[in-house]
Amino acid sequence: MSPTRACDLVCPCPPAGLIDVVGKKWAVCIVSLLGRYGTVRFGPIQRCLYGVSPATLTGTLRALERARLVRRVTVPSGRGPVRAYALTARGAGLDERLRPLVDWLQAS
Amino acid sequence: MSPTRACDLVCPCPPAGLIDVVGKKWAVCIVSLLGRYGTVRFGPIQRCLYGVSPATLTGTLRALERARLVRRVTVPSGRGPVRAYALTARGAGLDERLRPLVDWLQAS
DNA sequence: CGGAATCCCATACGATACTG
DNA sequence: CAGTATCGTATGGGATTCCG
Numbered sequence: 001m002s003p004t005r006a007c008d009l010v011c012p013c014p015p016a017g018l019i020d021v022v023g024k025k026w027a028v029c030i031v032s033l034l035g036r037y038g039t040v041r042f043g044p045i046q047r048c049l050y051g052v053s054p055a056t057l058t059g060t061l062r063a064l065e066r067a068r069l070v071r072r073v074t075v076p077s078g079r080g081p082v083r084a085y086a087l088t089a090r091g092a093g094l095d096e097r098l099r100p101l102v103d104w105l106q107a108s
Numbered sequence: 109m110s111p112t113r114a115c116d117l118v119c120p121c122p123p124a125g126l127i128d129v130v131g132k133k134w135a136v137c138i139v140s141l142l143g144r145y146g147t148v149r150f151g152p153i154q155r156c157l158y159g160v161s162p163a164t165l166t167g168t169l170r171a172l173e174r175a176r177l178v179r180r181v182t183v184p185s186g187r188g189p190v191r192a193y194a195l196t197a198r199g200a201g202l203d204e205r206l207r208p209l210v211d212w213l214q215a216s
Numbered sequence: 217c218g219g220a221a222t223c224c225c226a227t228a229c230g231a232t233a234c235t236g
Numbered sequence: 237c238a239g240t241a242t243c244g245t246a247t248g249g250g251a252t253t254c255c256g
Contacts, residue, residue: 009145009152014137036120162220
């Protein structure tokens with residue numbers, strides 16, 4: 001049977017909040033990428049993502065930071081410390097739930 | 109260790125294809141809704157989704173149909189057959205993978 | 217009621233150029 | 237290399253109206 005009145009249905013997922021972050025074009029890619037590779041720098045992320053423009057990548061990374069899914073880290077290197085990106089614990093939790101979905105999408 | 113060269117990283121999820129469908133603002137909601145309630149008519153979907161505009165809802169439904177995730181069905185009713193929407197087998201598969209994610213998003 | 221048509225706006229995204 | 241600044245475009249999405 002199909003409910004027909006207004007309050008018969010409970011919306012399982014409000015579009016506000018995390019959805020607008022996760023819904024961003026590259027967000028899922030980035031979270032999965034960091035979940036797979038750990039700490040990654042700006043350049044490799046950009047090159048890996050089919051050449052996303054730096055402006056867009058920065059914007060998405062900032063949105064992910066604000067959502068506390070990704071954090072910016074400073075790692076020591078040969079000639080001075082460099083910046084990189086990694087998942088937060090929260091981001092790792094998301095990646096975990098995202099994995100079956102991403103695999104399924106890949107398999108189409 | 110973090111890879112630094114171009115081909116060291118494999119993008120786990122190209123943004124093309126299903127992602128632009130699933131990334132739509134209401135797509136996940138609709139799939140979850142149909143997965144939960146079965147066959148639902150246009151009106152209840154719209155009312156349930158915080159009053160999404162009919163144009164937007166139609167657009168999203170059409171996109172989901174084109175992606176073969178949702179199908180339009182005709183069900184017999186008291187005064188003539190009426191139209192409604194339901195998941196395809198493919199859509200049910202997506203809903204299944206979506207469920208842990210949606211639950212996690214809800215729990216925030 | 218279930219849409220289609222139209223209008224309008226916000227913004228996401230890309231391209232490019234530039235800087236520390 | 238890691239961004240920032242600017243600009244232009246495409247389009248997603250809301251509001252409204254109208255129709256069978």
